[in-house]
Amino acid sequence: MEIILKEDIIGLGYKNDIVNVKPGYGRNYLIPTGKGVIASESAKKELAEVLKQKAVKLAKIKAEAEALAQKLNAVSLTIATKVSSSGVIYGSVNSLQIADELQKLGFAIDRKTIHVKDVKEVGEYVATVRLHKEVSAEVPFTVIAENAPVEEPAPVAEAPVEAAPADDFEIPTEEDDAVEEA
Numbered sequence: 001m002e003i004i005l006k007e008d009i010i011g012l013g014y015k016n017d018i019v020n021v022k023p024g025y026g027r028n029y030l031i032p033t034g035k036g037v038i039a040s041e042s043a044k045k046e047l048a049e050v051l052k053q054k055a056v057k058l059a060k061i062k063a064e065a066e067a068l069a070q071k072l073n074a075v076s077l078t079i080a081t082k083v084s085s086s087g088v089i090y091g092s093v094n095s096l097q098i099a100d101e102l103q104k105l106g107f108a109i110d111r112k113t114i115h116v117k118d119v120k121e122v123g124e125y126v127a128t129v130r131l132h133k134e135v136s137a138e139v140p141f142t143v144i145a146e147n148a149p150v151e152e153p154a155p156v157a158e159a160p161v162e163a164a165p166a167d168d169f170e171i172p173t174e175e176d177d178a179v180e181e182a
Helices: 023-030 041-073 095-104 174-181
Strands: 002-005 018-020 036-038 077-081 123-130 136-145
Touching: 002 023, 002 041, 023 036, 041 136, 077 095, 095 136
Parallel strands: 077 136
Antiparallel strands: 002 018, 002 036, 123 136
16 A cells, blocks of 8 residues: 655655555554555645645755855854863853854854864864755854953962971870869
8 A cells, every 4th residue: 555654754754755555554543643645646746746846945945055154154253251271161162152153243043053062172163054954064263261361470478487396385185184174
């Protein structure tokens, strides 16, 4: 029995695929739950028209993604963050900070589409933005210190501590306490 799937089914096929299944599986499960329809001639013609329109829409979406990728490739970001004196970032720079910086420049990019390696030090890095399953853009960014590095204060010269003479200072013991009580 030929069935046109209306949604993805693991182990069977993807949406709009025509698959052969056992008649009981098609009649008792796929068709009643709305996961598939019988692949009649009229249903196949309708599917062909839907796929044709979908291909045009996907081509348009891909063209828009490629245009956005060209714009993103020309962008360079600078991200200021809190940094220790050794140049290590407190925390890390992740896709959220990059998405915020792109938002400031007028790009509405979802942070889930941005892939960044571990960024835990000041320096230059590259983020990959997946705009479409076939289109991605690379955005270079530089991580800098939020404010000037904190200078460590000069060590204060301490006066040497003189040891007290042993005769003048006694450490009380338990025996001394017992003698005083008596």
